[in-house]
Amino acid sequence: MGDPTRRTLHDVLRLLDDGTLTSTQLVTESITRATELDRLGAFQVRFDEAALAVAAEIDARRAAGSDVGPLAGVPIGVKELLATDDGPTTGGSLVLDADWGSAGDGAAVARLRAAGAIVLGKTTTSELGMGSPDIGNPRFAQFPVPRNPWDESRWTGGSSAGTAAAIAAGIVTAGLGTDSGGSIRAPSAFCGVTGLKPTYGLVPKDGVVPMGWTTDHVGPMAVSAQDCALLLQTMAGHSPADPASARRGGIGYLEALCGSISGVRIGVDRMRRVGGAVEHADQPELFDAAVSMLAELGAEVIDVELPHYSQLVSAAIVTTLSEALAYHGDEMANRWEDFFPSTRGTIGLAAYFTGADYVQAQRLRRLVRREIAALFETIDIVAMPTASIVATPYERINRHFESGEFFAVYATYWNMLGNPALSVPIGFTSENLPVGMQLVGPRFGDAHALRVGDAYQRVTSWHLREPPLPRA
């Protein structure tokens, strides 16, 4: 295992603030590292020159004593599913209109940029946030398939694959992902980084290629929960361009990180009834150790069982695929062969669902949301594995459904409910592969999840471990 030496976003901000490092040096480091590790496939496109120009400008303003913003000078990666001012957005797909996203930054990216963050590049995504990569198919050769920095014979997981790889590899300390069924939390867990799916509507998603309007979320990925809190604080708040964005905001997520979880009631669901068949042998012990640590920190641990688990996962699949087919149906009818085989083979399944199925899924959503709200009357946080599996070997990428691995990632349930869910690293298997735990709060209780994750990370160093990659 590596030494706990990884720099967090907060470390980098301190170094910039005290003059140990300039933004130009930091961006140059990131560019060098990204170039050295290009084989990982973390970036779809980089904006090296533009990033250096912005860094120089920020350095000059900082030197002149100007207010440069809370994220000033820090390079970040932005998932290729989000539009930015820097250039076209492909969504990792051949089919997206060439002018999609021509309006530039959506609210989330614009707010990070206004705070001084520098977009180093667009990070690789599974096609349209949905499909598995298609390795070796020359038709799709322009879309890299990220390799996991912890074991390059394995995938990162998706779909926010490149952001997870870039953070794990130490190219950037933070970035943006999207999550419609675990796309922030699964790659975070598989790459040993920290990722938050915020409460539905808390971070606006204008400028994001839609997959399922009901289940799509934008969220931060970083080294630590503290880093995620800072990014969330920057991005949260209503945007008139996203009609589903909530009229909430102004919460001090960083201030909520008090370091104490004494008396916090944590409902634990180990999920062994669901993923037992494919679970990694080391996962239960690692998860139990993490729960024990929360108890040592003063939390009250209570066993719970999430209500209607498998039914709500089915409802999530019916909902997201139906909405994806509604959005992409015309293109699928006309350009079938331009979609990745896994994407068309997945979205196409929505043809088998009926309008009544879709409505029934939304009825179930209301029922379970009530049940979960009642559960949160008795507990403050749910702790559960992010997944009971580890990163998938490269050659099995396209067999997620058949192998049962898709259902051993316990993320989709929360996309239907909208609750905030944070994935934090909790240890490594015997093969040195990272494992994650989800900390789920009540809706708009993002601060609770971040507080517990931060308290855990103050007494552990799993999130600071570096993968076995060469250092320049």
Added chain:
Amino acid sequence: VTLSDEEVAAAALARSRLYPDTPQERDRLTRSYSACRQMADDLWRESLGDTAPLLLPIDG
């Protein structure tokens, strides 16, 4: 008239204007029909009484 799952699946794909371009892909998609219906049928396992659908929130 009783249709096979394969026939129903093919009709559903055609209704959505989805035409897999190889027999292998068409077979793979139509073979998934029963698993998808099982998943959808799971939603109807119990009565939801008067529960109304919770649709996408608009304007927060």
